Amino acid sequence: MPGTVAAPRGGVLRDFHNRYESVRESLSLIDTAAREMGLPDISSRLIEHDGTTDRRGPEVQYLEIFAVSIATHHVLIAEGVRPVAIVGQSIGELWALAAAGRLSVDDAARLAVARSRALTRQNWGGKMLAVGVDGRRAESLAGLINHPDLVLACENTPRQSVISGPEPLIEQVERVADALGWPSFRLDVPHPTHTPAMAQASRDLRATAPRVAYGAGRWRVCSPWLGRDVGDDDPVGLVADALTARVRILRTIRDLHAAGADVFVECGEWPVVTKFVEASVPGVRCVVPLSGSDPVAAVRELVTGSTDGGPFLPRPPAPPGTERGPAVRVSAATASAPVPALLTAAPLSGTTNVSAPAPAPAPSMSYVVTRPAPAAATPAAPEAPAAPASTPVAPVAPVAPPASAEWDYETVLAELRTLYGDFLGYPPDLLGEDDGLESELGVESLKQVALLGRVSERFGLPGLRANSSLLTVGTLRRIAESVVQGRAEAAAR
Template identity: 35%
Template sequence: MAAHTVFLFPGQGSYTPGVLHGLVDETVSEVLLRLDGVATEYGFAPISPLLTETGSPSLTQLVTDDPDRLQLASYATSVCLATLLETRYGIKPDLVFGHSFGEIAAFASAGFLTVENGMRVVCIRANELRRAGVADGGMVAVALNVGRLRHLLAAIDDPNLVLAAENAPQETIASGHTAALDGLERLAPALGVRATRLRVPYAFHSPLLAGPSRTLTAALRGIPIQYPAIRCWSDVLGRYLTDADDIPDLLARHLVEPVRFLAGVRELHANGGTRFIECGARDVLTRLVTAGLPPVTALAPLRKRTTFAELDTLLEAAPSAARAATTPAVAAAAIPATATARAPATAPAAAPAVATATAPAVVPTGAVATPPISAGNGARPADPFPELAARPAADATPPPAQPRLNAEDQLTEVRRFYAEALEYPESVVTPDAELEADLGIDSLKQNEVLAALLTKYGLADHITDVKATQYPTLNAIMELLQTLQPAATESPAAAPPDVVPPAQPSGNTQEQLAEIRRMYAEAMEYPESVVTPDAELEADLGIDSLKQNEILAAVLTRYGLADRAPEVQATQYPTLNAIMELLHNLQPAATESPAAAPPDVVAPAPAADSIPPQRRSDEGQLAEIRRMYAEAMEYPESVVTPDAELEADLGIDSLKQNEILAAVLTRYGLADRAPEVQATQYPTLNAIMELLQNLEPATAGK
């Protein structure tokens, strides 16, 4: 199958002030001039200053004060980059796909719309949304798969709170009324799930926008539709578009239909898509592609403000950077200015003389982040519509407050921390660099790394509602740390009760390697067959450094070795073979001089070959097991019912299930009787009780 280049067009969160500042040539200037003309035709101020001047309003400012121009600027960024890639670099797409609002730019790239008519669609859409006055709503990114999010939404039981997007294997979006989203943000952390309010002005992809969706269909009937030159994937239809499809209807329906981005990119990949280029500001879709697909070429040319020299280097370095001769089917311009048009159904929608004044949109803030997700360089998932954030596991002991460093040493450490988390050269992570505008780090990723930094210094409990965007540079983050650290030193966080005892190291290298392969495969939701001992975790499997650190920490905890390698950096161990060497080096010392048990560890019952454990009544044993699961997950015991599905209902992933089940078996002296047990075979406490009943008689009879 021939390799194909796919242009991906992100939604309206795709904006960086002055993102085109270093890329203004004759082509970009001409496109912006045409787009400014359409904007003024509909009563909007020109949008080119937002994209060419570095002092332009931020994303947060536009969401709050001028969401209409944010939409126009996002569209303009996409079409300018797509045009630039073709005219300057000879890169043409074989396939195009738009995420949410990005469908408009994708339809223009495919040839259904001219660049100006695409802008007219954006202007009409913005006016219809504003006239509808549906400001009481928003969206929340949730670190769950679709099935588990639906269970969570069912528990809240609000008909207007719906699944809005499936972006990556563990990255979904909910949309609905503000009050319902507030409830979701309260419930999710109680279950150990990251939930982050997105900076959007409306509850996109929800029934709340049914009214403007209907009026938008009618308003778009006058826009001329052309025959496409490039294949375009429709998220709403779940297939490639044809020239017979009702484009105005599809452009309106995406206001209420869920986004199925993960399914779409997987279909494109199955059809030969191997080079994905994000045509928009930042790298949201690039990270999602990395999270949802096997290793592919994924580029985000406008991850940050850039120059032609930097763009030349990026595109030259990319494998087969899509500039090979294209097929005859894509010989037309990526975004044609003119083309043979199908006759419009009615006259074009009239442009208002003056745009109605926009009331500031309410953008409530939400919970900050948790476990890491991929960045565009091989990370897992992501921002506005993605990105996961780094948090410690729900039952992990928070590290104690660290001794206060002098400011210079701490700044050096913080720079190194950010550089490693983002996989950037440390030299570019300067104290005064803007994390978003200069380094291209979106808000979710900023939340993720800042949460991990606060955890590192034992400060996470001292500021529970921090928003990373309030601290846009490392200098600002240093001020935050200096403010928090004295209090942390005076009152270090207490360790949680009932630490799960570690598993003993396996004496069999092959068994241990098999177990570690399972742990990595389950953590990444990969087939175990691809997690081979010599596969490069980042280069071959696309696991970013934060995720590598997270899984390696779980492996070390599993074998009771975490205290023996407190400063370990996962990137020093790039394959499972290297990790096995690390464990081999650590384990003998662990066997000879076991670390002191942490306080309040649940004492194991006597071993099966010493004093036979006392068999509890079924009722007493079930009560004890419910307590163990509730304490390990920090859940209210009332929600850990005997028939609750541990993963689907309680959100406990397979790694955590294995960990707690191992503790249960150790508690009852049964660990040696089920060495190969897989917790996912026992999805409820009732099933675990059956397992114990099957194992215990043999123990009692020994």
């Protein structure tokens, strides 16, 4: 289950709320807990409204992410999916405990808010930086500066790690990474964590968090920071100790895959953790129901395992030069019984993929389905290896500015099509304004970061590169709208 990712879209749970009593009950419990803690209702925006977040603070953001994750979990269970295990990344472990039945939904909400408030009280001036290299090199990079609070915080994939530390030191790390040609991206998270600097917040949380009842639960919960399954552990202690611990989601994914998990279902809104999975164990099936037009149909397709198309169509082949990893194979064995599934981790609080530096972040819920091996399977042809994430992005020739000083939407969109088309090797007129840059065109997020940097320079908007929401659901329309709005605001100042 995910940790700190971007705030969900308004209305994202409308269909789930209308169809499933278990979803309505969970959302009601979260709303009740929120009101008790002086927060607004969480479900209303997720059920009734379109648009994006109104940025009501980190506590609301955490609870909205929790609401989306637990609602998706209930839909999966209602439709017959049975998790082999549930995995949460960073604060996503709290969602996993609730999904497994070790914690009540309302107690998990209360503990999430207590965690957020302890971090806010510490008010630490830190940052988290995703770097497109393996954990060993990222740890060496942090070690160059030799500060106790600057550490390797997360190992997400073989070519993506996250460093956490004081902001001035993160700036130094960023410069060194740039000099080495290692792609990097600052994570837009309200509370940087997974560093010894969080010891004060950890102690504060232990002292102030509500005592919560917990039980054995229905399903196995795997902890990427403990490196083992959760046993008879105190939930408050788990959440508090995770603030200073390293998260090794890469190892957890590989262990689960080695044990037979070959289908991972993300319970968040967008593919974040499943990108870690794809980069770590290519060839598995990854499903993100809420990222499609009909999430319920996607879940039912998962359960039936039909092979007649449906929502799980393979991604189109990557255009030359995009250097993305192998495509996910989506063919499934037929099955009539409920599908056992393994819930895998969500992005961490502050962990965004470097192969996809997703907006904070860096941590939806994912299931991994295990299937028996066929009696005489024919080995598939090996996938072509992905190009190293640290490969510098080839420069894109600058586009000459138009004679007009005005930047209306159509003008900006035309400029973007030319810039992105040159980079991707696509004719500009084939780039649809609503095509997902990563989901449909295969442009992995670090390349998107580089392109956003060029867009920032092109239009004189230095803050655009840091807008991580443009990476999560990146389309030319969203980027063009952000440019037009940014230019208008700049002109008004």
